[in-house]
Amino acid sequence: MNDPIIRRMPRLTGTMTPEERVRVVVALDHDGRQPQTTLAMSLRNLRILVNDLDANTSVKSLRKSLPSVKAELVAVQAAVRQIIDLQQDLVDAIRLELDDTRPSPRTINADEMIERACKSNMTLAKDLDITLRGARSRLAFVADERWVERVLNNLVANAIWHSNGKKILICARRAKGDIAFEVRDNGRGMKPETMASIFEPLKVPALSPIGHSAARSGLGLYNVRLYTERMGGTVSCASTPQRGTLFRITLPGPITTVAPQPRLHDMDAAKLAKNKLVAILDDDVTILRTTERLFGNLGVEVFAHSEPLVWLNGVVEMKRMPDLVLMDYQLKDGDCTTYLDVVRGRWGGQGLKMIVVTGHARNPNLIRISQQVPVLRKPLTEATFALILDVLGGRRKLPAAGFL
Numbered sequence: 001m002n003d004p005i006i007r008r009m010p011r012l013t014g015t016m017t018p019e020e021r022v023r024v025v026v027a028l029d030h031d032g033r034q035p036q037t038t039l040a041m042s043l044r045n046l047r048i049l050v051n052d053l054d055a056n057t058s059v060k061s062l063r064k065s066l067p068s069v070k071a072e073l074v075a076v077q078a079a080v081r082q083i084i085d086l087q088q089d090l091v092d093a094i095r096l097e098l099d100d101t102r103p104s105p106r107t108i109n110a111d112e113m114i115e116r117a118c119k120s121n122m123t124l125a126k127d128l129d130i131t132l133r134g135a136r137s138r139l140a141f142v143a144d145e146r147w148v149e150r151v152l153n154n155l156v157a158n159a160i161w162h163s164n165g166k167k168i169l170i171c172a173r174r175a176k177g178d179i180a181f182e183v184r185d186n187g188r189g190m191k192p193e194t195m196a197s198i199f200e201p202l203k204v205p206a207l208s209p210i211g212h213s214a215a216r217s218g219l220g221l222y223n224v225r226l227y228t229e230r231m232g233g234t235v236s237c238a239s240t241p242q243r244g245t246l247f248r249i250t251l252p253g254p255i256t257t258v259a260p261q262p263r264l265h266d267m268d269a270a271k272l273a274k275n276k277l278v279a280i281l282d283d284d285v286t287i288l289r290t291t292e293r294l295f296g297n298l299g300v301e302v303f304a305h306s307e308p309l310v311w312l313n314g315v316v317e318m319k320r321m322p323d324l325v326l327m328d329y330q331l332k333d334g335d336c337t338t339y340l341d342v343v344r345g346r347w348g349g350q351g352l353k354m355i356v357v358t359g360h361a362r363n364p365n366l367i368r369i370s371q372q373v374p375v376l377r378k379p380l381t382e383a384t385f386a387l388i389l390d391v392l393g394g395r396r397k398l399p400a401a402g403f404l
Contacts, residue, residue: 042075074127081124084381085157085220092150092223103144103231104403109258110137110172110179113145117152117170120383125160125168132156135171140256141179146377146403147227148181148251153383154220155183155247163187163245177253178233182246189241198237199225224249272393274299276323281311281339282357283332291326294385300392308332312339321347324392329358329366329375337369344373353391353398376404 049065049072114134125132152170159168165187172181190198199221224247225235233251278295282288283306292304303322305311308331315322325343327336336356344352358366359378369375376384387404390396 042072042079046072046076078124078127088150089154089220089223092227103147105142105144105231106402107140107142107256108145108148110139110141110181113148113152113181114170114172116149116383116387117156119386120153120381121156121160123382124157128160130160130166130168132160132168133170135169137172138257138259139172139174139179140258141251141253143231143251144227147231149383151224151227151249152181152183154224155181155249158220158247159183159185159187159245165244174255175250177255178250179253179255180248180250182248184244184246186244189243189245190237190239191241195237195239199235272395273389275301276392277301277303277318277320278324278326278392279311279315279318279322280304280326281308281331281336282306282326282328283308284328291380298389308336308339312342315343316346321352323353324388325352325354326388327354327356329356329369335365335369337365340369340373355388355391355398355404370403371401373401374399374404375402 046069049069114137118132118134122132156168156170159165163185165185167186169184170181171184172179174180228235228249228251231251233249236248236250237245238248239245278300280288280291280295280302282291282304285306288304288306292302295302303311303314303318305314315325327340327343329336331339340354340356343354354373356366356369356373356375357378357380358375366375376388380388384404387396391398
């Protein structure tokens with residue numbers, strides 16, 4: 001039988017049962033160990049390869065070792081992505097289960113949401129030899145931007161890790177007066193018994209078909225359902241064994257039509273950002289230096305410091321206004337409010353672009369700050385870094401305030 005199996009889920013009526021929570025904890029423990037082991041082994045292999053190259057610096061030796069180095073880097077990046085996804089799924093599940101979280105609706109473009117989902121997952125897809133494509137859209141709608149982004153990222157990541165397919169397409173279409181996002185793959189499809197519980201918390205951990213034990217706690221699709229329903233939408237899934245799967249989320253209208261913005265290659269964004277000046281304040285030295293190197297490798301001029309007073313003095317005394325200020329919210333001696341006010345007082349009247357970066361999105365004082373300047377949640381993913389480059393290069397207008 002090759003007829004598609006279509007199943008629309010009844011709306012959730014409660015939270016996880018105690019038995020489901022126990023199963024999820026067991027699954028999380030299982031899922032966390034595999035990428036940690038992969039990281040440890042791959043990093044060890046990289047050290048061995050680097051030591052060999054250090055002992056033998058010939059061009060022939062370098063060319064021979066390069067494929068092995070690339071393979072280990074792919075494994076490291078995939079393992080890191082698994083850990084990040086697992087952590088974010090867990091945080092989302094806890095927030096949605098235990099907190100009366102409400103959406104913050106605003107008008108957003110479907111085309112931008114699709115582009116972000118592609119950017120967030122493109123590197124992983126390429127590493128696994130998967131073609132990921134997003135169809136252009138002219139639709140605009142009202143919803144919680146961050147929630148929609150989380151839903152699409154979870155659906156795309158699920159297709160990458162578990163479908164065993166080689167092609168993934170993301171698109172948006174009208175559904176009468178509503179909007180429907182679809183994530184389609186050409187993978188192995190699903191059996192009816194799997195479909196019956198696809199949006200429920202996981203029952204048993206298992207290896208994924210592509211050889212990775214990607215986050216199988218079941219929280220990703222469970223969170224898709226929770227987020228979608230809290231925005232007043234519905235989720236559905238259609239699957240044909242050996243021919244692929246289609247996930248669809250439908251969100252309520254009204255729907256409008258807008259002109260799509262031109263999409264430029266990521267390298268174009270990097271070129272536009274070259275020679276710009278970025279001022280970064282973060283008291284976590286490891287994160288600070290990593291971020292500094294990331295910008296520096298793209299030709300961006302960076303002034304970065306972990307000591308707030310030293311950083312503040314440097315920014316205030318600059319001969320020209322920074323093209324972008326990135327400031328960590330939580331510093332050793334408190335939050336960034338004082339430094340934020342001083343920098344805005346010095347440069348704010350000249351169109352200064354500022355972003356506060358945080359891992360404390362629920363802090364009441366941070367909510368107040370978000371009413372004054374844009375706030376970006378950690379961690380800085382590929383999509384959020386691409387957003388920063390777009391702002392820095394002038395491809396994207398930075399909102400005056402609010403959570404990005």
